Amino acid sequence: MASSATKKSVLFVCYGNFCRSPMAEGVFRDMVSQRADKDEWKIDSAGISDWHEGEYPDERTSATLESKIGHRLDHIGRQITEDDYNKFHYIFGFDESNISDINSMKPAGCEAVIQLLGEFDPQKQRVIADSYYGDMSVFQRVYNQCRRCLTAFLEKEFS
Numbered sequence: 001m002a003s004s005a006t007k008k009s010v011l012f013v014c015y016g017n018f019c020r021s022p023m024a025e026g027v028f029r030d031m032v033s034q035r036a037d038k039d040e041w042k043i044d045s046a047g048i049s050d051w052h053e054g055e056y057p058d059e060r061t062s063a064t065l066e067s068k069i070g071h072r073l074d075h076i077g078r079q080i081t082e083d084d085y086n087k088f089h090y091i092f093g094f095d096e097s098n099i100s101d102i103n104s105m106k107p108a109g110c111e112a113v114i115q116l117l118g119e120f121d122p123q124k125q126r127v128i129a130d131s132y133y134g135d136m137s138v139f140q141r142v143y144n145q146c147r148r149c150l151t152a153f154l155e156k157e158f159s
């Protein structure tokens, strides 16, 4: 199927759609909400697995977003679908395992740009590691990585 995605469409994909991808979605929505073109964007997140399907994000992701951007992300966990590959121009993973899984589930003819979000990090931390077994400081680190990378992404691709 041919892509119907505009360039201003971003899907964040981690393993569980529970910790990292909702963090990135929350950060990116906050950043885009301050842009003149905010209504043109499609932003979502999903998981490789369905383990947290139907659940709100991890409490530590929600608490971090609340303290940093002033509110929680209104998102219910879901697994990536075949449709996503045609609906989003950018599909960002967080570690090499995510990228390998996203690529292995990719339908034929997919034109999405699939890459590590960390490729944009000016501090060159290519991997945004799983925070599930970490404490709040690890979630703060994920928040900071997401914000650095997404700032650089917008500057590189959309300024």
Ligand code: 4NP
Pocket (backbone or CB within 6 Å): 014, 015, 016, 017, 018, 019, 020, 021, 051, 130, 131, 132
């Ligand atoms: P995420 O983190 O991929 O950043 O959402 C994880 C969440 C849950 C699990 C693993 C990683 N889990 O094993 O349930």
